[in-house]
Amino acid sequence: xxxxxxxxxxxxxxxxxxxxxxxxxxxxxxxxxxxxxxxxxxxxxxxxxxxxxxxxxxxxxxxxxxxxxxxxxxxxxxxxxxxxxxxxxxxxxxxxxxxxxxxxxxxxxxxxxxxxxxxxxxxxxxxxxxxxxxxxxxxxxxxxxxxxxxxxxxxxxxxxxxxxxxxxxxxxxxxxxxxxxxxxxxxxxxxxxxxxxxxxxxxxxxxx
Amino acid sequence: xxxxxxxxxxxxxxxxxxxxxxxxxxxxxxxxxxxxxxxxxxxxxxxxxxxxxxxxxxxxxxxxxxxxxxxxxxxxxxxxxxxxxxxxxxxxxxxxxxxxxxxxxxxxxxxxxxxxxxxxxxxxxxxxxxxxxxxxxxxxxxxxxxxxxxxxxxxxxxxxxxxxxxxxxxxxxxxxxxxxxxxxxxxxxxxxxxxxxxxxxxxxxxxxxxxxxxxxxxxxxxxxxxxxxxxxxxxxxxxxxxxxxxxxxxxxxxxxxx
Numbered sequence: 001x002x003x004x005x006x007x008x009x010x011x012x013x014x015x016x017x018x019x020x021x022x023x024x025x026x027x028x029x030x031x032x033x034x035x036x037x038x039x040x041x042x043x044x045x046x047x048x049x050x051x052x053x054x055x056x057x058x059x060x061x062x063x064x065x066x067x068x069x070x071x072x073x074x075x076x077x078x079x080x081x082x083x084x085x086x087x088x089x090x091x092x093x094x095x096x097x098x099x100x101x102x103x104x105x106x107x108x109x110x111x112x113x114x115x116x117x118x119x120x121x122x123x124x125x126x127x128x129x130x131x132x133x134x135x136x137x138x139x140x141x142x143x144x145x146x147x148x149x150x151x152x153x154x155x156x157x158x159x160x161x162x163x164x165x166x167x168x169x170x171x172x173x174x175x176x177x178x179x180x181x182x183x184x185x186x187x188x189x190x191x192x193x194x195x196x197x198x199x200x201x202x203x204x205x206x207x208x
Numbered sequence: 209x210x211x212x213x214x215x216x217x218x219x220x221x222x223x224x225x226x227x228x229x230x231x232x233x234x235x236x237x238x239x240x241x242x243x244x245x246x247x248x249x250x251x252x253x254x255x256x257x258x259x260x261x262x263x264x265x266x267x268x269x270x271x272x273x274x275x276x277x278x279x280x281x282x283x284x285x286x287x288x289x290x291x292x293x294x295x296x297x298x299x300x301x302x303x304x305x306x307x308x309x310x311x312x313x314x315x316x317x318x319x320x321x322x323x324x325x326x327x328x329x330x331x332x333x334x335x336x337x338x339x340x341x342x343x344x345x346x347x348x349x350x351x352x353x354x355x356x357x358x359x360x361x362x363x364x365x366x367x368x369x370x371x372x373x374x375x376x377x378x379x380x381x382x383x384x385x386x387x388x389x390x391x392x393x394x395x396x397x398x399x400x401x402x403x404x405x406x407x408x409x410x411x412x413x414x415x416x417x418x419x420x421x422x423x424x425x426x427x428x429x430x431x432x433x434x435x436x437x438x439x440x441x442x443x444x445x446x447x448x449x450x451x452x453x454x455x456x457x458x459x460x461x462x463x464x465x466x
Contacts, residue, residue: 201419
């Protein structure tokens, strides 16, 4: 247990260090080692996909046998669809006409449908956010109205000053705020990476 | 030896790393700064407590990024907080659901949640479907999360990690379920949705500091001081850049491009 913990930390530290160095140093040995580690990552990711498949079968298998009416139906559709894709993909290959038909006729439209729902979620979020219940929300509301009018053709017709004011808001206070957040986040990411490389942060190994 | 244009970045990384390591060592010796309260982190026990009161589950969404690549740090930060949240859930007998998009995150999240319940001596209370692999497709994952949010009527919604255009969907679905929502990301283009829709938001660096903050581990807390020292270096460089640019000097820009 202790050995596996230390080994995990050691692998993480060496991998992190080598891949990190490859972003700066132009040595063939570092490049090869880094690429090799990344390839191993891809292989491990492929194995993890198998774990994901098993996880889905376990959870939805349980629901198919023990779940309520709708749960059972949803799980049945999911497992059935998954198995059909796997079987067609393995038997006929992912370039086959049948696999492409399943992919383009079911998966792609479903994906696009969920994506298109985002517009409604944004509208709903905006409606809630643009209620001027305090000074911060009022500033957000006023700024958003100016930017929206500055970006829409009708805004310029109402007042020609909307586009330049919008540009100023986006290029000065907005960019300044974003850069501040970016610098803070980058430093935070460095600190977290160091905690992992030094073995101080071990929660990713399942140990706090 | 160095890739062109990376020397300055490398030296700066070494300087910042030295400051952070120095702060970690100081932290280990007990020399710690007074940390400001992060409201989003302080609200985590309150959110789990509320879920316990109403007897409904907690949803912990660690984002959709992988454990490798540019956004991996955010996933690790989310998983660091998951460790704390799963322990709290075990302590208060609250069900936790962790939807997963990236298969490589699945075993890590499973182990974190299992250890959280084990540490509280409540492994028998951990539901077998707590950590669920949903789909590698972005919007396949989103539809799965929306379905769980709706069907399970979650009481607390944690969205902590790298998220993209799907962010408003998680937040509005959580709002519809009446959940208390704590979100956090370092993805600049999504922060506004968290601020607008969540009860508490961890912005950028707060997401990375949260795990250290909740652990109260001296070394981890020391690293937060290192982060702030790094900020002083950044601010110093900004002032120097402004000064030099005002005198039409490109010295710093040229140095950065070396």
